[in-house]
Structures are given as structure tokens and as C-alpha cells.
């Protein structure tokens with residue numbers, strides 16, 4: 001440890017386009033006071049590096065990548081006691097960068113890096129998810145069950161486009177291949193829920209999939225999370241719903257329920273496909289049928 005800042009850099013973010021950005025940013029970081037750098041070598045590595053950063057006494061950790069990198073870094077930071085948890089900075093070099101977008105972090109990576117060195121820390125909420133096998137993960141942007149998870153899984157196979165276009169193509173594939181209603185029962189903040197569902201997305205951030213505005217009113221330090229639940233509609237009607245989710249005007253649709261919560265406990269009659277911040281929590285071969293979701297208020301000090 002030679003600096004008080006550690007940059008955790010994902011070289012394969014944005015399909016490898018992040019890699020050349022690092023050499024430019026290295027010079028900028030040096031000019032701003034310097035940082036130690038650590039590149040990720042395999043999935044999950046960012047989480048391990050962030051955990052170690054706490055033990056090593058770093059004052060701040062910069063997640064340089066997309067939402068998946070921030071997700072891993074946050075899981076590492078949450079394993080550190082809050083008193084010694086480093087601050088978090090974000091330099092978006094991923095493809096969707098939805099959480100950075102929500103937080104108003106500049107899309108330009110050099111500008112974002114400069115902001116980390118000159119910005120103000122603000123405590124933000126994160127959230128936890130626990131499945132029926134007792135597996136716990138933290139997430140900071142969105143966690144989706146059903147339709148948007150299938151979109152996320154398919155988006156990994158679209159290799160020729162960038163950003164939002166990847167997700168847009170994946171949406172059409174999902175409509176054709178994965179019409180998969182499921183029934184959820186359980187409670188939202190103690191209130192019973194029993195609902196045939198196509199998609200159930202819980203949000204701390206406002207958008208996912210490079211621009212789908214699922215929770216336009218979400219606030220990241222209000223101690224509550226938002227949800228958007230899409231009931232069962234015919235496949236064709238889904239086409240007309242897309243513009244609403246892009247603009248964030250879906251709350252008025254009669255098959256959509258939205259609201260806020262602190263804790264959700266649900267069971268599904270079918271295994272749930274789940275993404276957490278765009279990372280696969282339970283894929284197409286999922287066995288997860290029970291889930292508990294909870295806000296962790298003001299858990300991370302994010303430099304903005």
C-alpha cells in the first residue's frame with residue numbers, strides 16, 4: 001500500500017473496451033495524487049480485492065468498471081466492519097453503467113475520476129438478498145426476477161453492439177423465447193401479496209438495462225427500496241409496454257404495481273430467474289423459490 005486510494009479495475013468491462021481507457025486514467029490518477037491499481041483477473045475477484053482493501057487500511061476504493069464491478073466491490077466492502085469500511089468512488093467504464101447514471105456520476109471516465117478526488121462523500125443505502133439455501137448477497141442498483149433476468153442472461157450473448165442496444169435486442173429475444181409467468185405469495189413490509197407475475201424488480205437505483213427507467217422516483221438514501229411488479233399480460237401487449245418502461249411512465253398501467261418497502265419475503269410456484277445488478281444470482285437452471293430482500297440503510301459512503 002503506497003497510496004490511500006485503491007483503484008479496482010475490470011479490464012473486460014464493456015466487452016474489453018475498458019482496457020485502453022486505463023492507460024489514460026493512470027496518468028490522471030497520478031496527477032491527482034496517485035492511487036494503487038489492482039486489475040481483476042476472474043469473476044468475483046473485485047469482491048476479494050475490496051475485502052482486502054479494508055484490512056490493508058485503504059481510505060477509499062474506486063470501482064472502475066460497470067455495474068457488475070460495483071456490485072462485487074460493494075459485496076467486498078460490506079464484509080468489512082462499518083467503522084473501517086473504505087469510501088467508494090465510481091468510474092464508469094462498463095456498457096450499461098446504470099448505477100453511475102442514477103447517481104449523476106459523469107459518463108466521461110476522466111471527469112468521473114477527477115470527481116472522486118474532489119467530491120463529497122454521501123452515505124447511501126444498499127440492499128441484501130437471501131435465498132432459500134441461506135446464500136446472502138448485497139446489491140446496490142436493481143434486482144430482477146423473471147422477465148428482466150431473462151433479458152440480462154440473453155444480453156451476455158449479444159457481442160456486436162454496445163450499451164443499450166445490447167439490452168434492446170435481448171428484450172425481443174426474451175419476448176419470443178421466455179414467456180414465463182410465475183405466482184408469488186408472501187409479504188411486502190408485512191402486507192400479504194399473492195400475484196401472477198411476469199416480472200418483479202426491486203430497485204435502489206432508478207434504471208437498468210442501459211436505460212429502462214424502472215424506478216424513476218427511487219432515492220438512494222431514504223431508507224426504503226422501490227419495486228415494480230408486472231402482472232401477466234399477453235405477449236403482444238408487452239411490445240406496447242416497452243416505451244413506458246423506457247420513459248418511466250409504467251406506474252399508470254393497470255397491470256403494473258409500484259411501491260416502496262423495507263423488507264420483502266416471497267415464495268414462487270416456479271424456480272426464479274434472478275439477476276442482482278446485472279450479475280446472475282440464479283440463472284435459467286435456478287432452484288430458488290424463496291427470497292428475502294431487505295434495505296441496509298446508509299451502509300456505504302459514496303463520493304459524489
Ligand SMILES: Nc1ncnc2c1ncn2[C@@H]1O[C@H](COP(=O)(O)OP(=O)(O)OP(=O)(O)O)[C@@H](O)[C@H]1O
Nearest residue numbers: 014040041042043065066067068069094095096097
Ligand atoms: N478478468 C476477468 N475475466 C473475466 N470476467 C471478469 C474479469 N474481471 C471481471 N469479470 C467479470 O466481468 C463482468 C462484467 O463486468 P461489468 O458489469 O463491470 O461490465 P459491463 O457488463 O460491461 O458493464 P454493465 O454491467 O454496466 O453493463 C462481471 O460479471 C465480472 O465478474
